[in-house]
Structures are given as C-alpha cells and as structure tokens.
Amino acid sequence: MQLFYRPGKAVLGDMIPFYDEGKWKPFYLKNTRGNDGPDCEGGWHMLTTEDHVHFTEHPTHIKGGTGSVLKVDEVYHMFYCTFLDNPRRQFIRHAVSTDLDVWTPIEEEVLPADGEIYDPAEWRDPFVFWNEEEGQWWMIMASSVLGKTERRACVGLCVSQDLHHWEYRRPPLRAHGGGRSLRVSRPVPDGGIGTIWSIPITATGSRPCTA
Helix, strand or coil, rough: CCCCCCCCCCCEEECCCCCECEEEECEEEEECCCCCCCCCCCEEEEECCCCCCCEEEEECCCCCCCEEEEEEEEEEEEEEEECCCCCEECCCEEECCCCCCCCCCEEEEEECCCCCCCCEEEEEEEEEEEEEEEEEEEECCCCEEEECCCCCCCEEEEEECCCCCCCCEEEEECCCCCCCEECCCCCCCEECCCEECCCCCEECCCCCCCC
C-alpha cells in the first residue's frame, strides 16, 4: 500500500488544503520535471478521495505558484501567484469556478505589490480569509518592505469587502531577525484556542519559526 500520493512521473509540491461539503479536496502544485505524456500537465491540480489512500486527480489548468482556495456564495475562488524575470516581479491573481472542475482566470484582476510599502520582487503565496473582527476579507502573503536594509522580510496584507478590489495595508508582521523575504504557511489554530492563531514563517537564511 502506498501511504503518500505520488503523481506518476511528476513531483507533488506545495499542498494546499481545502475542505468542501464534508470532504477534503486538497490542491497541489504539480512539477512534471520535463516529462511528457497525458499525465504530465503542470500547475494546480485537485485531489479527491474517499479513504485518504486512493486519490483521483483533477487538473485545473491554472499555471502559477502557491495560494489558497475558498468558497463564497456557491462560487469557488482561487488566489495564486505568477512570476516574471528581468526584472524580477511577482503578482497575485484570481480565478473562479462553480464546480471545482472548470476554472476561469479573471484576467483583469492582477494584484502587484504597491511599490510604496512592498517590494514588487517579493509578493507571493496569498492566503485569503474572512476576518470577523475587522468585518472584511484579509489577504496575507510572503513579501518584503521597501528599504535599504537586508532585513526587509514581512507578512504583507491587503484587505477587501468583495474579494475583487483590494487595498494595501502596512505589514502585520516583520521578521526583524533577517532575510529579504518570507515563506508563509497558512494560519492555524494554536492549541485549540479559537481566538489565537499561529503563522509558521521562514525568513531567507534563517530557521523556521512561529508568529
């Protein structure tokens, strides 16, 4: 019996958990490592399972980096990131679906770093959730503030009322220990206390920690 899912000739990376209608339907980023064939489409893929041993794979045909998925009013929203080189730039993008099978990127909804607070070269891995206390959607992401020091890594923040129009806010967390960028995992409940959440982070060149 195979304990962990392996996508054929490809590599599984960046598991993105999602729970819907009583079932886990995790997404992941598929890296084909240059292999060709019918099972070698890269990008975002969804897995479904009845027993967490046997999995069925569903390609989304979305190409991009890590992000998050949520469901609002019977519409599924995917937030993910894309990249450019020379010069290095990172962008957050938005796709929607009504059935988790057919995803439609909203081409006009491309969210770059603002270039005033945040560095356009470090702007990725969005996680979107409803902040009950603030009464608005929060999007946190791995980023860096602009500045001359190398210690610029931070958790970036944008807010929205409708998931389509976003406003930039100052970072809620900065990694003062060093690094120009962060790897940010999803917020998770801390010890079962509903009002306390933890964010596992790793600054470039430093050890993982929790905030």
